[in-house]
Amino acid sequence: MDAKRIYLDHAATTPAHPDVVKAMQPYFSDIYGNPSSIHSFGQEAKAALESAREKVVVLINARPDEIVFTSGGTESDNFALTGIVYANEKKGDHIITSKIEHHAVTECADFLAKRGFNVTYLPVDKYGMVDPMDVKKAITDKTVLVSIMHANNEIGTIEPLADIIKIVKEKGVFFHTDAVQTFGHLPIDVNKIKADLLSLSGHKFYGPKGVGALYIRKGTRIVPFLRGGAQESNRRASTENVPGIVGMGAACMIAQAEMATAALRETALRDKLIRGIMEKIPEVTLNGHPTARLPNNVNIAIKYVEGESILLNLDMMGIAASSGSACTSGSLDPSHVLLAIGVPHALAHGSLRMTLGRQTTVSDIDRTIEVLPPIVEKLRAMSPLKKGGK
Amino acid sequence: MQRIYLDNSATTKVDPRVVEEMLPYFSDNYGNPSSLHTLGREAKDAIDSARGRIAACLNASPDEIVFTGSGTEANNFALKGVAFANRQKGNHIIVSRIEHDSILNPCRWLKDQRFEIEYLPVQKDGLVEVDELKKRIKKETVLVSIMHANNEVGTIEPVEAIGAACRERGVYFHTDACQSFGKIIFDPHRQQIDLATINAHKIYGPKGVGALFIRKGVKISSWQQGGGQEMGLRSATENIPAIMGFAKAVELCFLEFEKEDERLRRLRDKIIDHILEQMPSAYLNGSRERRLSNNVNIGFYGLEGEAITLQLKLDEMGIFVSTGSACSSNGSDHKASHVLSSLGLDPIQARGALRISLGRYNTEEEVDRFLEVLPKAIAGLKSIASVLV
Numbered sequence: 001m002d003a004k005r006i007y008l009d010h011a012a013t014t015p016a017h018p019d020v021v022k023a024m025q026p027y028f029s030d031i032y033g034n035p036s037s038i039h040s041f042g043q044e045a046k047a048a049l050e051s052a053r054e055k056v057v058v059l060i061n062a063r064p065d066e067i068v069f070t071s072g073g074t075e076s077d078n079f080a081l082t083g084i085v086y087a088n089e090k091k092g093d094h095i096i097t098s099k100i101e102h103h104a105v106t107e108c109a110d111f112l113a114k115r116g117f118n119v120t121y122l123p124v125d126k127y128g129m130v131d132p133m134d135v136k137k138a139i140t141d142k143t144v145l146v147s148i149m150h151a152n153n154e155i156g157t158i159e160p161l162a163d164i165i166k167i168v169k170e171k172g173v174f175f176h177t178d179a180v181q182t183f184g185h186l187p188i189d190v191n192k193i194k195a196d197l198l199s200l201s202g203h204k205f206y207g208p209k210g211v212g213a214l215y216i217r218k219g220t221r222i223v224p225f226l227r228g229g230a231q232e233s234n235r236r237a238s239t240e241n242v243p244g245i246v247g248m249g250a251a252c253m254i255a256q257a258e259m260a261t262a263a264l265r266e267t268a269l270r271d272k273l274i275r276g277i278m279e280k281i282p283e284v285t286l287n288g289h290p291t292a293r294l295p296n297n298v299n300i301a302i303k304y305v306e307g308e309s310i311l312l313n314l315d316m317m318g319i320a321a322s323s324g325s326a327c328t329s330g331s332l333d334p335s336h337v338l339l340a341i342g343v344p345h346a347l348a349h350g351s352l353r354m355t356l357g358r359q360t361t362v363s364d365i366d367r368t369i370e371v372l373p374p375i376v377e378k379l380r381a382m383s384p385l386k387k388g389g390k
Numbered sequence: 391m392q393r394i395y396l397d398n399s400a401t402t403k404v405d406p407r408v409v410e411e412m413l414p415y416f417s418d419n420y421g422n423p424s425s426l427h428t429l430g431r432e433a434k435d436a437i438d439s440a441r442g443r444i445a446a447c448l449n450a451s452p453d454e455i456v457f458t459g460s461g462t463e464a465n466n467f468a469l470k471g472v473a474f475a476n477r478q479k480g481n482h483i484i485v486s487r488i489e490h491d492s493i494l495n496p497c498r499w500l501k502d503q504r505f506e507i508e509y510l511p512v513q514k515d516g517l518v519e520v521d522e523l524k525k526r527i528k529k530e531t532v533l534v535s536i537m538h539a540n541n542e543v544g545t546i547e548p549v550e551a552i553g554a555a556c557r558e559r560g561v562y563f564h565t566d567a568c569q570s571f572g573k574i575i576f577d578p579h580r581q582q583i584d585l586a587t588i589n590a591h592k593i594y595g596p597k598g599v600g601a602l603f604i605r606k607g608v609k610i611s612s613w614q615q616g617g618g619q620e621m622g623l624r625s626a627t628e629n630i631p632a633i634m635g636f637a638k639a640v641e642l643c644f645l646e647f648e649k650e651d652e653r654l655r656r657l658r659d660k661i662i663d664h665i666l667e668q669m670p671s672a673y674l675n676g677s678r679e680r681r682l683s684n685n686v687n688i689g690f691y692g693l694e695g696e697a698i699t700l701q702l703k704l705d706e707m708g709i710f711v712s713t714g715s716a717c718s719s720n721g722s723d724h725k726a727s728h729v730l731s732s733l734g735l736d737p738i739q740a741r742g743a744l745r746i747s748l749g750r751y752n753t754e755e756e757v758d759r760f761l762e763v764l765p766k767a768i769a770g771l772k773s774i775a776s777v778l779v
Binding site for chain 2: 007012013018020029032108110111208228229237242243244315321322
């Protein structure tokens, strides 16, 4: 067993940055008031909340009153979809999304379909790109929302959002994007791209788990998802998770300072890893777009083997990777994303995702390139799928 | 200046032992429990153990505990989840008039979705009448939701009798136990409770985590859609540090229950007795006997309109209390408390009461200091009032 564990699953979750944890700590047992309390002790917590809100908006060029804190990316996605369709029932009942969205969007859309709403799932090309013209064709006068993710969590493809949104806004339809994989990693300007709603999650950019936010452009017609007290300007009831929100604010500050260099560094490591694997292992293909791709994402299809077997073997060597998105990794179905980009069933099962992060080093990549080929070779030798295999 | 926090019903200080339990899960054992690698499996094991520890304190089975992001979320989940899953059976829901806003507001939405919501009145001490409830259950009734203990006046409802009445008629019974959990030993199976909301930040655990107890066999639809976590009922990457802290907080409450319960009652009664004896204009809201161990809710005749001023006066003196529930005190539009109105107080009285809620870190010295300061704060108010007149 290796002394050092190599973590290549940053798309599943990231460790909270030590400065994030440090920022959170006073809010557990010292400044622990309820921000809704009128007394000065509660108002101290409220001030921390508002200061965190200002740190979030800097990263997307929004206004503080356009940010609603939530319990995470999944809640933000559910809030965006259900909140918009129930608020705009008089206008229509049609939602457009893509076939490669995160389950927090697709499952929520399915749920709404069971409640009588109509959902169109747009196809994607072989790289996972949505064609803006498909969006244009799908919009009807009953369409109330288009939801297309900023970048895919499995294959890392970055969607042409600006082009899509331009079309959507010309039709006067609300646009939501799940930016859970990009927020804090890539620059986003909601005013430039003109998104109406944007989901983000703390634990994907070195903030804590259990906290996220939904950006809601001023003037967007939406009803709450959580109902109760008057928190978050009546848009999201619940005592605010002050330490979590403060931690996410701290993560935003770090992201703001480090994002540009991190993206360059990770892109170089990513390409080194892709090249290394391609050179050393025959019959592998890259899933997703070669360049319009998250800086930290590697997703490869490896013929004749099961992705899960590879990842368990890597795990034994101290390398943590994934065979798809973490949320669905317990399931036996092949990834809906890989099927949507046309990867055949058997090959979809043989896919491996490695996602890099701020602590990933060149030697981690070298080690991975060294360890992976013998594992694949060993598994292929046993594979019934490979000609000549036992 | 010494600060005295007497607002433990709004939220509590996280116990340092709880923070200790949480810390390793931020940057060391940070895996996603859905990941198949070692780091992920370790996180999964941690959550399963937390679930088991909380279930044990409820005499429940671990798969009857679904973690949520808060008590509010668990209440929304219980109401909407049961309402929609049992729509074919009926559309009638009964709740009490003194429920928390996280019950009442989802009910308003359900009404828009063509559910019939019936609001059960309470007596002047805040207790619901079980016979009255029985009369209102009809064949379309799918759910009764009555809180275990009220957050403003501390009245403890007869959940066992309510549970029996509901079970007899085949109706689901949900109770919001956010204020009582950890302060009253309760056993949902024995008390015939089908669903119960609990949360962490009222019991010295972290904010941002709660849970819904769902008795095995209860028909409920999932709350948040996505990756299928929490047995498919509540999707989202699990908030592991907070869940671990929640489990620790629950255990500490149960381990230290008896001593703490006795201590809080003594401090509570000291406050109530002292105020009622020394201040002729004071009256107690809620029930004297069936009352949370940490709750005091007092009105002052003639000063009801000044409750916020009184609270701020105390604030200046370093004492933090509340005029109602924190959640409804948001904003400047201070409305009458729906709880006090439902107890039969007139609109003026319902605007002004002082809630003092004790907790683990309050000492007898703090209580004495509060009792010493309170008459001074009130005297200050009276002089303002007389100047204005």
